[in-house]
Amino acid sequence: MDIKSLEERFNERIDAGESIEAKDWMPEKYRKTHIRQISQHAHSEVVGMLPEGNWITRTPTLRRKVALLAKVQDEAGHGLYLYSAAETLGITRDEMMEQLNSGKAKYSSIFNYPTLSWADIGAIGWLVDGAAIINQVMLTRTSFGPYARAMVRICKEESFHQRQGYEIMLTLANGTPEQKEMAQDALNRWWWPSLMMFGPRDEDSPNTAQSVRWKIKRKTNDELRQQFVDNTVPQADYIGLTIPDQDLKWNEEKGHYDFGPIDWDEFWQVVNGNGICNKERLKARNDAWDNGEWVRDAAIAHAEKRQNNKVVKKSA
Amino acid sequence: MNNKLYEYLLMLGDNSMILGHRLSELCGHGPNLETDIALTNISLDLFGQVRSYFQYAAEVKGGEFTEDTIAFLRKDREYRHVLLVEQPNEDFGHVIGRQFLYDSYHLPLLKQLTESKDETIAAIAHKSVKEARYHLRFSSEWVKRLGDGTDESHQRMQKAIEHLYPFIFELFQETDIEKEMKELKIGADLSRIKEESMTTIGEVLADATLKIPESAPRMAKGKTGIHSEHLGFILSDLQYMQRAYPDMQW
Numbered sequence: 284m285d286i287k288s289l290e291e292r293f294n295e296r297i298d299a300g301e302s303i304e305a306k307d308w309m310p311e312k313y314r315k316t317h318i319r320q321i322s323q324h325a326h327s328e329v330v331g332m333l334p335e336g337n338w339i340t341r342t343p344t345l346r347r348k349v350a351l352l353a354k355v356q357d358e359a360g361h362g363l364y365l366y367s368a369a370e371t372l373g374i375t376r377d378e379m380m381e382q383l384n385s386g387k388a389k390y391s392s393i394f395n396y397p398t399l400s401w402a403d404i405g406a407i408g409w410l411v412d413g414a415a416i417i418n419q420v421m422l423t424r425t426s427f428g429p430y431a432r433a434m435v436r437i438c439k440e441e442s443f444h445q446r447q448g449y450e451i452m453l454t455l456a457n458g459t460p461e462q463k464e465m466a467q468d469a470l471n472r473w474w475w476p477s478l479m480m481f482g483p484r485d486e487d488s489p490n491t492a493q494s495v496r497w498k499i500k501r502k503t504n505d506e507l508r509q510q511f512v513d514n515t516v517p518q519a520d521y522i523g524l525t526i527p528d529q530d531l532k533w534n535e536e537k538g539h540y541d542f543g544p545i546d547w548d549e550f551w552q553v554v555n556g557n558g559i560c561n562k563e564r565l566k567a568r569n570d571a572w573d574n575g576e577w578v579r580d581a582a583i584a585h586a587e588k589r590q591n592n593k594v595v596k597k598s599a
Numbered sequence: 600m601n602n603k604l605y606e607y608l609l610m611l612g613d614n615s616m617i618l619g620h621r622l623s624e625l626c627g628h629g630p631n632l633e634t635d636i637a638l639t640n641i642s643l644d645l646f647g648q649v650r651s652y653f654q655y656a657a658e659v660k661g662g663e664f665t666e667d668t669i670a671f672l673r674k675d676r677e678y679r680h681v682l683l684v685e686q687p688n689e690d691f692g693h694v695i696g697r698q699f700l701y702d703s704y705h706l707p708l709l710k711q712l713t714e715s716k717d718e719t720i721a722a723i724a725h726k727s728v729k730e731a732r733y734h735l736r737f738s739s740e741w742v743k744r745l746g747d748g749t750d751e752s753h754q755r756m757q758k759a760i761e762h763l764y765p766f767i768f769e770l771f772q773e774t775d776i777e778k779e780m781k782e783l784k785i786g787a788d789l790s791r792i793k794e795e796s797m798t799t800i801g802e803v804l805a806d807a808t809l810k811i812p813e814s815a816p817r818m819a820k821g822k823t824g825i826h827s828e829h830l831g832f833i834l835s836d837l838q839y840m841q842r843a844y845p846d847m848q849w
């Protein structure tokens with residue numbers, strides 16, 4: 284079959300809602316797009332461990348410590364599944380790490396914001412994991428099978444994270460005035476960056492059409508963002524916190540909340556490396572990787588020695 | 600008697616807590632995702648044990664005490680862990696070395712405590728002994744990998760052992776409280792633990808082509824509350840929230 288008819292068949296399969304597997308024929312661009320998207324997603328999970336990891340040693344209680352350790356560990360697990368899913372498309376984990384460490388690959392910009400108080404741990408779980416879920420629930424039906432399946436596993440854990448984060452916020456909001464202030468301050472700082480997590484407006488998002496065509500994305504950035512706002516506003520109301528947006532208003536006619544303009548300048552600043560923590564996050568990843576090199580080398584060398592010993596014993 | 604039991608529970612809980620704390624500092628910074636996850640797992644197990652010990656300690660002590668006031672609101676001199684567990688995460692070799700030396704003591708300790716006359720301690724030990732067995736397997740495997748890996752890893756692992764080995768003697772040095780708990784058959788007999796522990800250490804280090812340091816100074820003050828300079832910094836992290844925002848629900 285020539286490329287043209289292969290592509291036609293591929294498109295038919297996509298249209299029929301079939302799932303594409305790693306060994307199936309796929310257009311080169313589809314493969315490349317997936318490698319990029321899945322590895323970026325994996326990097327986000329792994330870099331995302333850092334802002335929350337920042338509070339593990341300082342949790343207010345033992346119960347919260349255990350929960351936070353487990354949460355950050357879950358994110359490492361998400362990174363692992365996703366790297367494995369990307370590897371099925373013909374790239375190695377080391378190559379992906381290299382791309383992350385060199386700054387060539389992107390990860391979600393939200394993780395370049397600092398965690399300044401304990402309430403930020405609540406806000407991240409509630410808002411950042413909350414935003415991630417909306418995106419990831421959509422991705423459970425994405426056309427590439429290994430990615431969709433990884434998402435199913437991950438979504439269960441993410442919704443647990445989201446509830447846990449919300450529960451931290453609820454506790455703070457019901458606490459002393461100082462605690463409530465801490466919670467409000469965290470919401471003020473994390474609200475807008477969370478809205479930015481869905482990416483640029485549809486009219487500024489050139490890849491969306493192709494992604495929708497291939498059923499990588501089933502909803503546009505703006506649709507997902509709206510869904511997030513609609514979900515989250517009542518949750519904030521319920522615990523008595525105020526969303527920092529004066530234009531926020533229920534629109535009866537549309538059945539959605541209207542919300543104020545997003546500062547896209549800030550978004551692009553952070554994407555392009557000028558957020559408060561971009562450098563620290565990359566440095567932390569590079570340090571972990573560089574300091575781990577001798578360890579990884581030793582593991583390989585040791586495994587080879589064992590293998591050789593077995594061969595020697597067998598032949599003796 | 601209650602006060603002695605309380606102090607004994609602190610010894611058990613503090614070792615797990617400070618070691619768990621050191622491991623928790625590494626979360627997100629491991630040499631690869633698999634070891635990151637594994638070290639966090641160990642930290643989680645240890646903090647699970649801490650919660651059980653301190654919940655029980657709070658019950659023994661009565662009054663306003665909770666697992667959290669015990670964990671976070673003591674003065675530095677009141678922490679009863681051994682110096683070994685507060686040693687810093689110098690490199691992965693030190694992390695593994697510290698873990699291995701502690702595990703080689705922790706497993707036989709818990710095995711004995713499953714027979715404790717104190718039912719709560721026995722129950723906690725029963726649950727924890729499986730975890731400690733896994734920890735020891737993990738850490739000894741890594742001691743062997745690093746000891747018998749590359750030249751660099753061998754040197755680093757040997758250096759870590761040289762640094763950490765002097766701290767193990769304290770584990771086996773009986774304090775008055777441990778002696779009394781042993782006699783009441785609540786606590787463990789450290790001389791029996793020492794035997795098993797030293798055998799494990801000898802075997803694993805030999806397998807790993809590592810040398811046991813010949814003349815090691817013996818560091819032993821932690822159980823009585825005299826620690827190294829590291830503890831102050833550990834506590835400023837650990838206690839930060841409870842000190843800065845006292846008497847609140849979290």
Ligand SMILES: [Fe+2]
Binds near residue numbers: 328358361437
């Ligand atoms: Fe995640």
Ligand SMILES: [Fe+2]
Binds near residue numbers: 358441444
């Ligand atoms: Fe999450």
